[in-house]
Amino acid sequence: MQGMGEALSLALQMVWSGDADLLEIVLLSLRVSLSATLVALLIGLPLGALVAISRFRGRNLVLIVMNALMGLPPVVVGLVVYLHFSRSGPLGFLGLLYTPTAMIVAQTILIAPIVAALSRQVLEDLHAEYAEQFRSLGLSKVQSVQALLWDARYSLLTVGLAGFGRAVAEVGAVIIVGGNIDHLTRVMTTAIALETSKGDLSFALALGIILLVIALGVNAAVQSVRMSAARMSYV
Amino acid sequence: MSDVAATSLAPVAAERGAAPIMPLSVRDLHLRFGDSVVLDGLDLELGPAGCTVVMGPNGAGKSLLLKLMHGLIQPTSGRISWDGHPPAAVTARQALVFQKPVLLRRTVAANLDFVLKTRGRDRARLGKLLDHVGLAHKAGQPARRLSGGEAQRLALARALATEPEVLFLDEPTASLDPASVLTIERIVAQARDRGVRVVLVSHDIGQARRMADDVAFLYRGRVTEHAPAAEFFPEPRCPAARDYLNGNVVV
Numbered sequence: 001m002q003g004m005g006e007a008l009s010l011a012l013q014m015v016w017s018g019d020a021d022l023l024e025i026v027l028l029s030l031r032v033s034l035s036a037t038l039v040a041l042l043i044g045l046p047l048g049a050l051v052a053i054s055r056f057r058g059r060n061l062v063l064i065v066m067n068a069l070m071g072l073p074p075v076v077v078g079l080v081v082y083l084h085f086s087r088s089g090p091l092g093f094l095g096l097l098y099t100p101t102a103m104i105v106a107q108t109i110l111i112a113p114i115v116a117a118l119s120r121q122v123l124e125d126l127h128a129e130y131a132e133q134f135r136s137l138g139l140s141k142v143q144s145v146q147a148l149l150w151d152a153r154y155s156l157l158t159v160g161l162a163g164f165g166r167a168v169a170e171v172g173a174v175i176i177v178g179g180n181i182d183h184l185t186r187v188m189t190t191a192i193a194l195e196t197s198k199g200d201l202s203f204a205l206a207l208g209i210i211l212l213v214i215a216l217g218v219n220a221a222v223q224s225v226r227m228s229a230a231r232m233s234y235v
Numbered sequence: 236m237s238d239v240a241a242t243s244l245a246p247v248a249a250e251r252g253a254a255p256i257m258p259l260s261v262r263d264l265h266l267r268f269g270d271s272v273v274l275d276g277l278d279l280e281l282g283p284a285g286c287t288v289v290m291g292p293n294g295a296g297k298s299l300l301l302k303l304m305h306g307l308i309q310p311t312s313g314r315i316s317w318d319g320h321p322p323a324a325v326t327a328r329q330a331l332v333f334q335k336p337v338l339l340r341r342t343v344a345a346n347l348d349f350v351l352k353t354r355g356r357d358r359a360r361l362g363k364l365l366d367h368v369g370l371a372h373k374a375g376q377p378a379r380r381l382s383g384g385e386a387q388r389l390a391l392a393r394a395l396a397t398e399p400e401v402l403f404l405d406e407p408t409a410s411l412d413p414a415s416v417l418t419i420e421r422i423v424a425q426a427r428d429r430g431v432r433v434v435l436v437s438h439d440i441g442q443a444r445r446m447a448d449d450v451a452f453l454y455r456g457r458v459t460e461h462a463p464a465a466e467f468f469p470e471p472r473c474p475a476a477r478d479y480l481n482g483n484v485v486v
């Protein structure tokens with residue numbers, strides 16, 4: 001067990017020198033979580049848009065379910081994906097358990113509802129503002145949705161960020177379906193958990209610092225984009 | 236803002252080869268929200284050409300009448316017929332400039348281009364349209380940063396970009412400066428002269444006098460008077476219209 005100060009200085013050294021093991025883990029983390037965010041956007045945005053502009057029976061129920069799914073516990077998602085991908089599971093033949101793909105699937109399931117629910121709210125507010133004008137212009141439903149998505153672009157950026165933030169920081173789902181295998185499925189959060197329990201605090205701290213910097217950096221970037229968009233009244 | 240440009244704007248239906256949608260016939264129109272009666276057996280006939288100004292006190296139902304004629308809302312009962320077509324069938328052949336313009340979160344040019352593109356109009360007309368409403372120098376600016384008068388002119392340009400046969404305007408110059416008012420009136424008058432059927436809601440009696448070929452006065456859920464401007468302004472027959480023109484409060 002190292003002292004706190006010693007661990008921190010070692011951690012900073014590792015970050016500064018670009019330690020190869022560290023870099024590998026960080027890159028895999030980004031690959032998995034960015035892929036999951038992208039897929040979640042592809043699924044969640046059209047879904048959110050569809051619910052935003054449609055009126056149908058049972059819509060309130062759909063809204064309740066969408067909002068409830070935002071709070072899915074990562075370990076439960078991990079468990080369900082595990083059961084499907086395990087050798088005896090219905091998707092076992094794919095051989096995806098303990099691969100980055102399984103991790104992407106789990107994180108996608110975790111954050112697609114977040115994207116859908118948040119984008120639904122954003123697009124519904126914008127639609128309330130635009131709907132009458134769009135009908136007057138004789139736009140088709142597809143044209144309306146395309147215009148809504150484009151005009152909400154800066155708000156949707158924040159929605160994407162919320163999804164990515166949740167994905168990159170969660171540990172429960174990826175550790176179950178990924179297995180935290182060195183050089184294969186070890187990501188920042190699972191490595192931090194493992195190294196901490198092993199007592200290698202400097203490695204865990206180094207990853208923790210990077211995770212923090214990524215989270216803060218992405219947030220800051222999105223904030224500055226939104227602020228310049230607001231200056232042009234595009235938000 | 237060249238007048239030459241105006242001649243190539245807003246082609247009328249006859250040039251496009253489609254049967255025109257005038258005249259308009261509105262019969263026994265009722266509109267209720269729960270217990271509150273907005274329109275109560277309204278009748279109105281509009282001829283094929285010109286500019287009709289709709290006047291009437293606040294809350295008379297002028298805005299809702301425009302939306303009914305444009306097919307944006309459904310009446311409780313009654314019939315609106317554009318030469319046999321229901322409003323919803325001809326919405327896209329008309330344009331409505333709302334009292335408060337709803338502009339996209341894009342540049343001025345992109346707002347117009349969006350309409351030209353989605354409506355399958357000639358996108359090369361973009362520059363000419365901007366020039367026509369005096370916004371060429373604002374092309375690259377965010378539309379929602381325009382002043383009230385500029386925003387309304389952009390909304391008008393967007394309406395003209397759809398090449399409408401009927402142009403509805405809902406108090407388009409309310410709370411604008413005099414110069415913007417005259418600019419908008421001139422553009423609307425040019426469209427009218429090109430054969431676009433104009434229906435203008437206005438609170439401004441001076442504007443009504445300048446623009447109207449005929450006036451429809453809306454009062455207590457009906458059109459209580461519909462007359463040529465030359466008859467209406469000197470000698471309105473409906474007492475409420477007389478009071479209104481004399482500047483008395485009409486409710």
Ligand SMILES: Nc1ncnc2c1ncn2[C@@H]1O[C@H](COP(=O)(O)OP(=O)(O)O)[C@@H](O)[C@H]1O
Pocket residue numbers: 268271273291292293294295296297298299300
């Ligand atoms: N959705 C609605 N529900 C109930 N009342 C409404 C609704 N929309 C408008 N009204 C009422 O209908 C009346 C006419 O409205 P409007 O057409 O906007 O009047 P104006 O002649 O001033 O344009 C007003 O009294 C308004 O309060």
Ligand SMILES: [Mg+2]
Pocket residue numbers: 297298299334405
């Ligand atoms: Mg009104």
